Amino acid sequence: MLSGNQIQALLEGVWMTVRVFALAxxxxxxxxxxxxxxSLAENRLLRWISRIYVExxxxxxxxxxxxxxxxxxxxxxxxxxxxxxxFTAAVVALGVNMGGYGAEVVRTGIQSVPRGQTEAATALNxxxxxxxxxxxxxxxxxxxxxxxxxxxxxxLKATALVSLVGLADLTAEAQNxxxxxxxxxxxxxxxxxxxxxxxxxxxxxxxxLAVFFRxxxxxxxxxxxxxxx
Amino acid sequence: xxxxxxxxxxxxxxxxxxxxxxxxxxxxxxILATLVGISIGMVLGLLLALLRRSRVRVIRWxxxxxxxxxxxxxxxxxxxFIFFVFPGFGLVLSPFxxxxxxxxxxxxxxxxxxxxxxxxxVERGQWEAATALNxxxxxxxSRIVLPQAIPTVIPALGNYLVxxxxxxxxGFAVAAGGIxxxxxxxxxxxFRPIEPFTLMxxxxxxxxxxxxxxxxxxxxxxxxxxx
Numbered sequence: 001m002l003s004g005n006q007i008q009a010l011l012e013g014v015w016m017t018v019r020v021f022a023l024a025x026x027x028x029x030x031x032x033x034x035x036x037x038x039s040l041a042e043n044r045l046l047r048w049i050s051r052i053y054v055e056x057x058x059x060x061x062x063x064x065x066x067x068x069x070x071x072x073x074x075x076x077x078x079x080x081x082x083x084x085x086x087f088t089a090a091v092v093a094l095g096v097n098m099g100g101y102g103a104e105v106v107r108t109g110i111q112s113v114p115r116g117q118t119e120a121a122t123a124l125n126x127x128x129x130x131x132x133x134x135x136x137x138x139x140x141x142x143x144x145x146x147x148x149x150x151x152x153x154x155x156l157k158a159t160a161l162v163s164l165v166g167l168a169d170l171t172a173e174a175q176n177x178x179x180x181x182x183x184x185x186x187x188x189x190x191x192x193x194x195x196x197x198x199x200x201x202x203x204x205x206x207x208x209l210a211v212f213f214r215x216x217x218x219x220x221x222x223x224x225x226x227x228x229x
Numbered sequence: 230x231x232x233x234x235x236x237x238x239x240x241x242x243x244x245x246x247x248x249x250x251x252x253x254x255x256x257x258x259x260i261l262a263t264l265v266g267i268s269i270g271m272v273l274g275l276l277l278a279l280l281r282r283s284r285v286r287v288i289r290w291x292x293x294x295x296x297x298x299x300x301x302x303x304x305x306x307x308x309x310f311i312f313f314v315f316p317g318f319g320l321v322l323s324p325f326x327x328x329x330x331x332x333x334x335x336x337x338x339x340x341x342x343x344x345x346x347x348x349x350x351v352e353r354g355q356w357e358a359a360t361a362l363n364x365x366x367x368x369x370x371s372r373i374v375l376p377q378a379i380p381t382v383i384p385a386l387g388n389y390l391v392x393x394x395x396x397x398x399x400g401f402a403v404a405a406g407g408i409x410x411x412x413x414x415x416x417x418x419x420f421r422p423i424e425p426f427t428l429m430x431x432x433x434x435x436x437x438x439x440x441x442x443x444x445x446x447x448x449x450x451x452x453x454x455x456x
Contacts, residue, residue: 059437061395064430067409071416072426153301160303164402171306178313188317195310199302206301 013173027095032102057100109144149213255411269333274340324405347378387444
């Protein structure tokens with residue numbers, strides 16, 4: 001079994017995982033809204049920019065984006081790479097990747113709102129911005145939540161990749177503990193305990209996210225039926 | 230200062246062309262791992278989908294728990310688990326086998342959900358007809374249900390194939406050959422990361438974007454709708 005110190009090391013890793021997840025999730029959400037709405041613009045150029053962003057952000061994969069951001073970008077920019085740079089690069093890479101998937105969630109969500117809603121809002125002389133804010137987005141939100149919840153769990157899982165570029169997240173702490181035990185010549189059972197515990201921590205975090213999103217869905221649906229949106 | 234900037238920004242075509250074959254070989258290894266991985270994932274997924282439908286609780290519940298657990302934990306940690314924990318129980322796997330088994334198990338839990346949806350979409354009347362004709366369970370499954378369920382699952386499997394290709398470079402973490410391992414070892418040998426990493430990005434996109442378009446074409450063509 002793991003000692004108190006080992007558990008504490010893993011929990012420090014959890015804190016790093018949570019920080020990377022929260023910031024990448026925030027950036028990903030902003031990009032998702034931006035490019036998702038842009039993909040429905042009437043301007044063809046804006047639609048194309050959005051399309052290219054989505055294809056590249058998704059197609060390049062989280063891990064390729066991460067390594068490019070952490071190791072190639074600092075040299076292209078002529079910057080010195082330090083801890084802060086790697087942390088920022090990791091958040092940006094995961095956020096950009098999430099934004100690509102999120103933009104599709106936003107797009108299909110908005111498209112699921114019946115056309116009549118947009119037409120009625122236009123008839124009422126609402127501007128594009130108001131139409132989006134007061135009519136389409138609130139209705140699209142309910143459709144978007146379940147896939148968005150799944151996406152957030154995928155992003156949580158993807159944060160494990162940051163251990164490969166040198167951030168001390170939960171996965172990296174587990175690896176450190178394993179290496180330490182290997183040096184002091186301990187048995188295989190410790191490896192099982194270390195990685196087993198790390199997996200359980202990830203599982204618990206994912207379940208918390210799932211519960212949170214289910215709660216949010218119920219709440220929003222409830223508000224909806226009571227007529228407050 | 231300007232001399233430094235010159236070195237930092239320059240793109241060396243000679244060097245890029247010299248490392249291209251290594252990166253391309255890495256890409257091929259990544260594709261190979263994906264193909265083996267999806268084969269394992271497709272078989273395991275079907276098995277999990279069938280176990281999940283079992284009427285016996287001691288089979289059904291652990292299967293559901295396994296699927297849930299594997300789906301919501303990172304593939305990277307699962308690869309470490311296979312690579313570092315299994316040997317303690319006498320199961321030593323090579324880096325490549327670790328990667329394809331890890332990919333297969335991880336995506337098997339995803340494909341099992343698609344199979345489940347495909348099986349549930351087979352009309353009740355088909356089951357009833359099979360019972361009326363006094364077909365055995367084995368015949369009902371192999372001749373009636375699965376031949377109708379599996380075609381509807383194919384576009385979803387295509388999606389997972391593309392997704393798996395995007396995860397396959399993770400083999401890097403357990404020293405399995407692949408595009409990331411090739412690019413990273415070249416970069417750390419020469420201290421010039423721009424060329425190998427840019428080649429990696431471009432080659433990767435050159436495979437994943439057309440593959441994604443092809444899968445979307447399949448989805449439209451076969452009128453499949455994601456649940």
